[in-house]
Amino acid sequence: MADITLHHVPQSRSDRVLWLLRELGVAVDVRIWPFDKSLRGRDFLALNPAGRVPALELDGQAIWESGAMIELLCERFGQLGRPPGDPERAAWLIWVHFAETLSQHAAACTQQHVALREDWMRSPTVMKIEAARIGKCFDAIEARLSGDWLLTGFSAADVAVAQAVDMGRRFHRIGARPRMAAWLDRCQARPAWAASQGGVGVYTQEFYEVPDA
Ligand SMILES: N[C@@H](CCC(=O)N[C@@H](CS)C(=O)NCC(=O)O)C(=O)O
Structure with a gap:
């Protein structure tokens, strides 16, 4: 083991x-x-x-x-990946690593809203730009989804991207992206998602609004 x-x-x-x-x-x-x-x-x-x-x-x-x-x-x-030679190998790698593109914007918002302690340290401009960039990533996910999962079956790409969305949705609402909303529900209905949750986390709010400049 x-x-x-x-x-x-x-x-x-x-x-x-x-x-x-x-x-x-x-x-x-x-x-x-x-x-x-x-x-x-x-x-x-x-x-x-x-x-x-x-x-x-x-x-x-x-x-x-x-x-x-x-x-x-x-x-x-030996599961949930797409090994070399698999027709979905490139798509799997792209989506596994796309999670990081989305996460870096969520991390920037987290720094602005959560990690910085004093209001004078925060920048509403940075908050707005980074939240908008999360929205662009959400658009890419919405455009990709035509079935239940990002690839032909559930994979680690869904895990990576859905977790990144779970961070990003605190700064940019999922809004009118019905395929992405249904996919996120499907991902988070999995017992393994529930089994990974719990403990004192980073966020104290479900959603963080950009304050007026
Ligand atoms: N690219 C790295 C990023 C890791 C990362 O920045 N993690 C955040 C939490 S989501 C962190 O540890 N932040 C603490 C800090 O920046 O001090 C990965 O995917 O593992």
Whole structure:
């Protein structure tokens, strides 16, 4: 059996790795960290030199970058990926990594609305631009969806992107994107999603409005 520890902050990108591990039915030790300066401590930096979650210990090796984790875990546990040679390989890689395009805008909004403590530090202009960029990513997902999932069947691409949407929707409403709304409901109705949720997370609000400039 694999020896796996996930270093996790609820409602962060580490959700997508925990959700995937739950989907794969892989036993994992979950170590929950607060979303604060402890991620910059020596212990954590030994796991991820940038001091970010997720960090994964897999058979004694420290691994960082959620996209790399998703690729490795799907290769290792043989499900929910699209291996080299699969006709959906390119699409799978694109959507797994597109999650990061969306997440970086959600992370910028998180920094503005949540991490910065004083109002004078926040920029409504940055908040507006980053929220609008989340909307563009949502449009790309809406345009992609023609069936139940991003590819022909459920895959780790749905896990990665749906988790990123779950962060992004706090800053840009899903709105009139019916295919994406139904797909997100389908993703979040999966038992493995529910099994990855819980604990004190990053967000205290369902939605963060941009304040007036
Ligand atoms: N590209 C990295 C990004 C990791 C990342 O920035 N994670 C955020 C949480 S979603 C974090 O740890 N932020 C803490 C900080 O920026 O100090 C990945 O996908 O793993």
